[in-house]
Amino acid sequence: xxxxxxxxxxxxxxxxxxxxxxxxxxxxxxxxxxxxxxxxxxxxxxxxxxxxxxxxxxxxxxxxxxxxxxxxxxxxxxxxxxxxxxxxxxxxxxxxxxxxxxxxxxxxxxxxxxxxxxxxxxxxxx
Amino acid sequence: xxxxxxxxxxxxxxxxxxxxxxxxxxxxxxxxxxxxxxxxxxxxxxxxxxxxxxxxxxxxxxxxxxxxxxxxxxxxxxxxxxxxxxxxxxxxxxxxxxxxxxxxxxxxxxxxxxxxxxxxxxxxxxxxxxxxxxxxxxxxxxxxxxxxxxxxxxxxxxxxxxxxxxxxxxxxxxxxxxxxxxxxxxxxxxxxxxxxxxxxxxxxxxxxxxxxxxxxxxxxxxxxxxxxxxxxxxxxxxxxxxxxxxxxxxxxxxxxxxxxxxxxxxxxxxxxxxxxxxxxxxxxxxxxxxxxxxxxxxxxxxxxxxxxxxxxxxxxxxxxxxxxxxxxxxxxxxxxxxxxxxxxxxxxxxxxxxxxxxxxxxxxxxxxxxxxxxxxxxxxxxxxxxxxxxxxxxxxxxxxxxxxxxxxxxxxxxxxxxx
Numbered sequence: 438x439x440x441x442x443x444x445x446x447x448x449x450x451x452x453x454x455x456x457x458x459x460x461x462x463x464x465x466x467x468x469x470x471x472x473x474x475x476x477x478x479x480x481x482x483x484x485x486x487x488x489x490x491x492x493x494x495x496x497x498x499x500x501x502x503x504x505x506x507x508x509x510x511x512x513x514x515x516x517x518x519x520x521x522x523x524x525x526x527x528x529x530x531x532x533x534x535x536x537x538x539x540x541x542x543x544x545x546x547x548x549x550x551x552x553x554x555x556x557x558x559x560x561x562x563x
Numbered sequence: 564x565x566x567x568x569x570x571x572x573x574x575x576x577x578x579x580x581x582x583x584x585x586x587x588x589x590x591x592x593x594x595x596x597x598x599x600x601x602x603x604x605x606x607x608x609x610x611x612x613x614x615x616x617x618x619x620x621x622x623x624x625x626x627x628x629x630x631x632x633x634x635x636x637x638x639x640x641x642x643x644x645x646x647x648x649x650x651x652x653x654x655x656x657x658x659x660x661x662x663x664x665x666x667x668x669x670x671x672x673x674x675x676x677x678x679x680x681x682x683x684x685x686x687x688x689x690x691x692x693x694x695x696x697x698x699x700x701x702x703x704x705x706x707x708x709x710x711x712x713x714x715x716x717x718x719x720x721x722x723x724x725x726x727x728x729x730x731x732x733x734x735x736x737x738x739x740x741x742x743x744x745x746x747x748x749x750x751x752x753x754x755x756x757x758x759x760x761x762x763x764x765x766x767x768x769x770x771x772x773x774x775x776x777x778x779x780x781x782x783x784x785x786x787x788x789x790x791x792x793x794x795x796x797x798x799x800x801x802x803x804x805x806x807x808x809x810x811x812x813x814x815x816x817x818x819x820x821x822x823x824x825x826x827x828x829x830x831x832x833x834x835x836x837x838x839x840x841x842x843x844x845x846x847x848x849x850x851x852x853x854x855x856x857x858x859x860x861x862x863x864x865x866x867x868x869x870x871x872x873x874x875x876x877x878x879x880x881x882x883x884x885x886x887x888x889x890x891x892x893x894x895x896x897x898x899x900x901x902x903x904x905x906x907x908x909x910x911x912x913x914x915x916x917x918x919x920x921x922x923x924x925x926x927x928x929x930x931x932x933x934x935x936x937x938x939x940x941x942x943x944x945x946x947x948x949x950x951x952x953x954x955x956x957x958x959x960x961x962x963x964x965x966x967x968x969x970x971x972x973x974x975x976x977x978x979x980x981x982x
Contacts, residue, residue, distance in 0.1 A: 447576065449577075449783075450572060450576040450619075452576075452782065453572045453575045453576040453779070455568075455572070458568060458569070458572065486832075486835060486836045486839060487782065488786075489785045489786060489795075489798065489840070490836050490839040490843070492843060504790075505790040505795075505843060506789040506790070512618065541566070541569050542569070542573070
């Protein structure tokens, strides 16, 4: 089963981390990523820029309306995600717990993937 | 998350909103600051013991408010002063902890704090000191070090600023639309000054940290005004300039020109964010000085090598900036692009008329010398470089020009033996 692990955190807090703190978190996460990749359990993962760089296309109007900012103003924001391929929810939670230990604060939403279209550009993902 | 460094990061992030809310309750900056500090101290023992709160900001506001109220009650018992003098919102005080912070206040609270620091009665130096102390939470010592003044002098500057604000009797209601726009421009200008203080010093110095702080303040401002293209431009401009920090100086502290920098050292993440914001701002078709400067920085950032730089685009953008914000310094910068496009002669013709107004400006003579050198007018070039060295304000600036002069001397020396 494929799951998306959606990473939520207060971006004000994350952007208040010192460079050293940020690098420490990223290097701990990289260790986990490498292990999951070797085990063939990790798909694409990514970290998003802050919500101030986001643009939203509201489809409720015709033509759709372009709005500056994220879709929803929330206390914690979607900052990135992992796609993992694991046996079941228990294993997905185990991965999320491991990530949580490496990355303080915030929350992970574990969401099963319904349709998965891999990146098929040549040379992509390198 | 209960590690000291992580708790500090949470407190720094919470500070503008928490302090803004406490200021709304107490209507007094010193009381609000004390309340916040009190709350932070209590957090240092409470969070490791009970685990971090789900909402650190709300926790700090409630604990800070209660602490200040307790203190005020104790003082009220000792001296028969009416507590209402200090507390505007007594009814509110009994609100149970479960009653979470009202998010609708967020914008007004933070804005009030920023507007207060940039009050028109305060000179720019005091605005900056106050904003770094109040909004960023830097210590007086840190600010003093960044501005190369003594701690006592900085303490005095901040005290004066606070006294002036108290005298000004600032209304606590959010300002109207017109005033808001004016005050927003003042906050943006203050933030850009903070950035430039850090930028001119470079990443290695303690002042260099001001760049990161200015970016944090500007991001905060953009969260409050997410559709304001000039604020997008301001954030983008600072991100794109700051992205070059690691490449701007060599190991001896000497400045490296943009075209000679190792572009591999540029910070790709900051550039990506800056470019994204430039794109967003452009869509609004309401150009302003920050946006145009950011667009110029974006063209530099997009060139993977110096020779790929879109000088025609940069020339056009500087022309737009000249219209928006006419200044001899802008024209001087444009001349560099013109020099690349149409040669040193055209550039020189462009800057000649600026001479009377830039007679005391280091970069004018540096650029003039470089154009003259390209034209082979060596004596005049040397004269311009000498003037530049005399006007240099930092050793690194003078050293940079001296390198030009040395090369000039070597090249014009009489041919030696093998000649």
